[in-house]
Amino acid sequence: MELHAVDSLDAALDVLATRGERCQVLAGGTDVMVQLARGEITPAALLHVERIEALRGIEVDGPITLGALVTHRELAKGVLGDGFRSVAESAATVGGRQTQVVGTIGGNVCNASPAADTVPALLVHDATVTLRSSAGSRTVPLSAFLVGRRATTRAPDELLTAIGMPATGEGSGDVYLKVGRRSAMEVAIVGLAMRLRFDEAGTVTEARVALASVGPRPQRATGAEAALVGGPLEPDRVDAAASAVLDGVEPVDDLRATAAYRRRVVPGLLRRAAGICAQRAGR
Amino acid sequence: MTVIGERVPRADGQAKVSGEAVYGVDHEEPGMIWGALLRSPVSSGTITRLDTAPALAMPGVHAVITAADAPDAYAGWVLRDQRLFASDRVRYEGQPIAAVAAETLAQARAAAAAIVLDVEALPAVVDLEQAMTPDSPLVHPDWESYVPAAGPDFPRHGNVAAECIADPPGVDEAFARAYRVITDEFVAQRQYQAYIEPKSAVGIFRGGRYTVHTAHQFPFNVRDRVAQFLDVRPSAVRVVGHTIGGGFGAKLDAGLEPYAALLSRAAGGLPVKLVNTRTEDLLTCPSREGAITRIRSAVAADGTILARELEVIADNGACSGEMPWLAAIALHCARGVYQGGPTRVTARLVYTNTAPTGAFRGVNGTYLYHAVERHMDHIAAELTLDRRDYRLRLLFGDGEELLNGQVLHEAGILRQGFDALEALAPWADLEAGRRPYRGIGIGAAWWLTNPGPGSAVVSLREDGTAAVVTAANDNGSGAVSIGVTQIVAERLGIPPEDVFVTLPDTDIAGYDGGSQGSRTTRAVGKAALIAADEVVEKIKAVAAGLLEAAPDDLEVAEGSVRVKGAPGTRVPIAMVASTALNTVGPLQGTGSFVTPFPDFNPSCASGLLFPSFPTPTYHVHIAEVEVDPVTGTVRVLRYLVAQEVGRVISPDGTYGQVSGAVAQGIGYALHESLRIGEDGRYRERTLESYRLPLAVDIPRVEFVALEHPDPDGPYGAKGVAEGPVLLPAAVIANAVCDAIGRPLNSIPITPEEVLAAIQS
Known part of the structure; x- marks a missing residue:
């Protein structure tokens, strides 16, 4: 296996332009090294991008831009501020401290695990991903980038370079809740992120709900979102959202939990998340 | 000045923390090559083809061996x-079928x-109840031809690998006149x-003998x-023996050692090392057995237990290990x-087409106490008795005679x-602190110290230090690196850091019964104390x-x-x-010790292979838990232990x-x-x-040591380490059921079951 260790974006894109088809991009390595050891991936080449300084930036004035190499640990510390607590909370639950200090947000997204913790949080913030190649650049919604279990629309010659999120406005609150068998170092049985925005009168004007570990990819629960919007966060509204949160979702039976458990737990998580969002929004 | 009861750094602590310690898995020998095992991919089947020729033709291969x-x-x-x-x-997935020795580990595995x-799969015997039915396939069709390792044969038949039955008079009569019969079934x-x-393991065949290097709890076994x-x-x-990175009972019987030894012989005497992958280790480890426990009590209106029936069906896996001996527990x-x-x-141990089970800290006791203590809560609830008062009313007292006499x-x-626990956490206060989804559980146990x-x-030594040669092994507990070390230091009047204890070697030290059942200290x-006594007498004679x-008129203290x-x-x-070197010769003493089994009534049961419990210790535990009603997960808020330690x-x-055992018990629960x-x-x-609990899942254990020095123990010591694992599953289950107001009778308690119970 070839190893290409690069320290500039151009060098990385050069490698991908010629070797992209059989090349595995390696950043923190917390997923890739495990997959290599298990024989789940057998790339002809590894492209080590971790030393590309240009991919480490964090812009927080106005819209958020995260370089692909921003680590979970940085996010967990809350560098994005109070409007993005779901992102911090999700990053803080990715593996343990050792994986958080090297694991990257770009890697977590590109790994496209059904259980990826940060993805639901990014989805409720309408995140976009920017992909670069020697030929050019494109920016697409994260929801369109992830197409299935371990599947994205990244072309072989593309590198995910940045993740963008619009600024959250006044009256917003967000949260990430994770269900596991123990209190840390868990692969999510279910992950649920929510973001609610309220107007001065307490009406929910914007709602986002996203789930991990219930299907082949993390996804928005648009039925629940629709149920939450349009009035104050009263019990009936939350009940309606809880009833709708699994619409179109077919929770999976796997080693970690049964589909039946996931069905039981998700509506309760939604109720809990709604309460926390309202509190954080000051409503 | 005494070091008994003092906080003394453990002799092996620095090396383990700094990374200097050489564990068994790190051990290498000059000229060493590597082994790998071919294991069965299925749990039951007939081998229809086994061709080793392709392996022998592979690069670096020295030997390939099979049953032949x-x-x-x-x-x-x-x-x-x-x-x-x-x-x-x-007979089980992971059973060795062939072994390879090659220059490198990668070559051996390849x-x-x-x-x-080729294995033609056969139906697997898995279900314990079905295994005991007359039409079940036999895991060992030749079971009748097997012989015990020592002593007379014991009750066993077909898929029942061992059976212990006690049937005293009066049980049925008592059930017939009971005020209430309380019945429970538990699954662990x-x-x-x-x-x-x-x-x-590293095996070496040299000079007509086999040497095996291994980090093991019981080298003589x-x-x-x-x-x-x-x-x-x-x-x-x-x-x-070598420094060991944990065992908890799983390293009491041989694992890879016989394969390493035979591979070395096949490879012309080159040392051969075998190492389990984590998955091999997990799949073939003699884990704690699964079991079904049924318990039925005839009770009077005041809660008096007039009679009881207890039936245990335990999973032996595909072969027996230590398990038949333990059925009588x-x-x-x-x-x-x-x-x-x-x-x-009625206790039965049942063969199945699964990995053999074996010893794990608190053998058999974890699920038995879970069953008994859950059942006590059930009786108390049926009769609306306070759970703690009810236990106190029926609690064993001095001179209690047990079922085995x-x-x-x-x-x-x-x-x-x-x-002692009442003083730390008054039951009435705990009860008063209850609120929805918060519960408390209490339970008690007695246990043995392995004899x-x-x-x-x-x-x-001539510089005033002491060497202790023993085949005892410090399995991480500190029993050697703290316990034996402190005891010898105390007796010789020298600092603990001046006492050096060997690692085990069956050629060098006398027999040792292994680090099991809290016996080593x-x-x-x-x-070691008896040996040190002899040294002291010789010191005094020379001095x-x-x-x-x-x-x-002399005393030995403070290095003089x-x-x-x-x-x-x-x-x-x-x-x-x-001085002694040139007068009486080097100063040394020897000591041997074994604990006799307490008297018992041999006719109380059939299959009584483990007849009684020597050097009893006593344990009381309380847990306070909180259940998350949304997720069904359980958090242990407080955990209290009062324990007799001698x-x-x-x-x-x-x-x-104590803390480690509680952590292991919380994981189990x-x-x-x-x-x-x-x-x-x-x-x-x-x-x-396989989810082990993390530090964040374990509360700081509140512990009270009860000290009643044992006249036969060194400075009064009894066993400590095994007993505290017996009760966490019991008291946590009781606390969870208290919290949600519904019975849960399986180990482990899963968020799925808890949430289903809450929502039912």
């Missing part, structure tokens, strides 16, 4: 029902993978020992097992620590345990000449021999040791063992899932899916 290359021998700790390799029939193996899953260091498998006398095998735990009428006990002379200690034999030689500490005093009452008249023991030798060592599919294969196969 192994002696035609059966081995086993209690019953000789194991072959080294499967020959025609495979060669093992190149062996052509397996538990993987999940030590950090996977099993490994490895010696005996290797000898059985390889059909040689025990003295043809030497077992050299059901008899010793059937009433827990509470008085009751005649009790009928054994008398517990000091069982009144149990009440002191309840009182196995031990020995030690203590030598006084007590049994080996006692043997008497130097000090011109009578030996009886001094005249009692005239501490200024003294001679350093280093000088005594040096005498605390090391406060840190004692607390560490709440986190660790080791399920077996209908095909007999484990579902959890790595430490990613």
Whole structure:
């Protein structure tokens, strides 16, 4: 296996332009090294991008831009501020401290695990991903980038370079809740992120709900979102959202939990998340 | 000055923390090559093709061996029902079929993978109840031909590998006149020992003998097992112990050692090393057995237990290990620590097409106490009695006579345990602090200290330090690195850092019964104390000449021999040791110790292989838990332990063992899932899916040591480390059921079951 260790974006894109088809991009390595050891991936080449300084930036004035190499640990510390607590909370639950200090947000997204913790949080913030190649650049919604279990629309010659999120406005609150068998170092049985925005009168004007570990990819629960919007966060509204949160979702039976458990737990998580969002929004 | 009961750093602590310690898995020998095993991919089947030629043709390969290359021998700790390799029939997933030795580990694994193996799958015996039915396939069609490793045969038949039955008179009569009959059934899953260091071994065949390097809890047992498998006398095998990265019972019987030994012979005597991958280790580890426990009590209106029936069906896996010996433990735990009428006990150990089960800290007791203590809560609830009061009313007292006729002379200690916890956390306050989804649980237990034999030689060195030669092993507990070390230091009047204890070597040290059942501090500490006594007498005899005093007027303390009452008249023991070289010869003493089994009634039960519990200890635990009503997860908020320990030798060592056992018990109760599919294969196969609890899941244990020094123990010590694992599943289950107001009778308690119960 070839190893290409690069320290500039151009060098990385050069490698991908010629070797992209059989090349595995390696950043923190917390997923890739495990997959290599298990024989789940057998790339002809590894492209080590971790030393590309240009991919480490964090812009927080106005819209958020995260370089692909921003680590979970940085996010967990809350560098994005109070409007993005779901992102911090999700990053803080990715593996343990050792994986958080090297694991990257770009890697977590590109790994496209059904259980990826940060993805639901990014989805409720309408995140976009920017992909670069020697030929050019494109920016697409994260929801369109992830197409299935371990599947994205990244072309072989593309590198995910940045993740963008619009600024959250006044009256917003967000949260990430994770269900596991123990209190840390868990692969999510279910992950649920929510973001609610309220107007001065307490009406929910914007709602986002996203789930991990219930299907082949993390996804928005648009039925629940629709149920939450349009009035104050009263019990009936939350009940309606809880009833709708699994619409179109077919929770999976796997080693970690049964589909039946996931069905039981998700509506309760939604109720809990709604309460926390309202509190954080000051409503 | 005494070091007993003082906080003394453990002798092996620095090396383990700094990374200097060489564990068994790190051990290398000059010229060493590597081995790998080909294991059965299915749990039951017939081998229809086994072709090793492709492996032999692989690069770097020195040897490939199968059943055809192994002696035609059966081995086993209690019953000789194991072959080294499967020959025609495979009985569990992971069973070795062939072994390869090659230059590198990668070459060995590649060669093992190149062996052509066809197995025609057969129906797997998995379900314990079905295994006992007359039409079940037999895991061992030849079971009748098997012989015990020692002693007379014991009750067993078909898929029942061992059976212990007590049927005293009066049970049915008592049920007939009962005010109420309370019935429960409990199911307990397996538990993987999940030590950090996977099993490994380096085997060397040289000079006609086998040497095995291994990090093992019981080197003499490895010696005996290797000898059985390889059909040689025990003295043809030497077992050299190394620093061990945890065992918890799983490293009491041989694992990879006989394979490494035979591979070395096949490879012309080159040392061969075998190391389990984590998945191999998990799949083939003798985990704690799964079991079904049924319990039925005839009670009077006031809660008096008029009679009881207890039935246990335990999973032996595909062969027997230590398990038949342990079946009788059901008899010793059937009433827990509470008085009751005649009790009928039926304990059966059942063969299945699954990995053999074996010893795990608190053997059999974890699920038996879970059953008994859950059942006590059930009775109390039915009769609307306070759970703690009810237990206190029926609690064993001094002089309690048990079902096997054994008398517990000091069982009144149990009440002191309840009182000690009451002082820390008054039950009424805990009850008053209850709110929705918060619950409390209480339970109590008694347990043994393993009586196995031990020995030690203590030598006084010419610089005033001491060496202790023993085959005892510090399995991480500190029993050697703190316990034995402190005991010898105390007796010789020297600092603990001046006591050096060997690692085990069956060629060098006398027999040792292994680090099991909390025995090492007590049994080996006692043997070392006897040896040190002899050294002290010799020191005094030599010093008497130097000090011109009578030996009886001398005392050994603070590194010197001094005249009692005239501490200024003294001679350093280093000088005594040096002088002795040229007068009486080197100063050393030897000690041996074994605890006799307490008296019991041999006719109380059939199949009574483990007849009574020596050196009893007493335990009371309380847990307070909070259930998350949204997720069904359980958080242990408080955990309290009162425990009889004889005498605390090391406060840190004692607390560490209690705390560690509680952590392991919390994992068993709440986190660790080791399920077996209908095909007999484990579902959890790595430490990613086998969830060990983390530090954040474990509260700081509130601990009270009860000290009633044992006149036969070194400085009064009894066993400490095993007992505290017995009760966490019991009291946490009681607390969870209290919290949600519904019964949950399975181990582990899963968020799925909790949430389903809450939402039902």
